[in-house]
Amino acid sequence: MAKMLPEKCCKCAMLSAEQAQKLHGEAGDGCWNPSVCYSRRSYARNRGRINQTRSRKRKEAGLKEIQVEFEPLNQLVFGVLVVYRSAGTDTPVHAIAAEIWQGQEKVAIVPPVHCAGMVPSQVHTYVGKMLNVLEERYGIKKFASLTRLDPNLCSIRPCPLQA
Known part of the structure; x- marks a missing residue:
């Protein structure tokens, strides 16, 4: 033991x-x-x-892996909203980005944008505009999922957190 x-x-x-x-x-x-x-x-x-x-x-x-070919899965296009935000309920949003996937491959990204100085309604408006663009180009009307990342992982340079 x-x-x-x-x-x-x-x-x-x-x-x-x-x-x-x-x-x-x-x-x-x-x-x-x-x-x-x-x-x-x-x-x-x-x-x-x-x-x-x-x-x-x-x-x-010890499990055997079984591959299942399903053609509609490869044609499925969906978006993932990426939010850079510290853990907690009332923490501010640091930055927002998006990923567009087709099947199991990432086909496009919306680069992250800092949200410093934005009020929540402005953040929601930006996400709405992002969805409008994604609907025009890929037919995505809403995000399939949301990924929350720590603000220290923000890739925008210069970044206030990366002083």
Whole structure:
């Protein structure tokens, strides 16, 4: 059976790295070891997801993959709205982009646009105009899905977050 993480490490993982070093470093109880603690803290925070992924891969390893050819699927055109926004309900939208897919291939993109200074109604108006253009060119009347990305992944340069 696998060795459990010490409870002290599990609690420490919930602190920021600076707080943990202050509490457990030279000024604290002295158990901070940079060669071990960073990865141990990461594992403690993400072990549920890591173990779930491992378990799924073990289960899928013995499965046979079956390809299904379905011609209408290859002709299907849909759009995905990409919103760069921090986690939370009332966080502002940093930027908006879109991807156009045909079957399983990306065929076009609407490059990201910063939304700094826009009020929510202006953001909705921009998304509406984007849909009008996509309807004219590809027949897309609404987005099939929404992808939310962290604003730190914004590819626009210059970007206020990438100072």
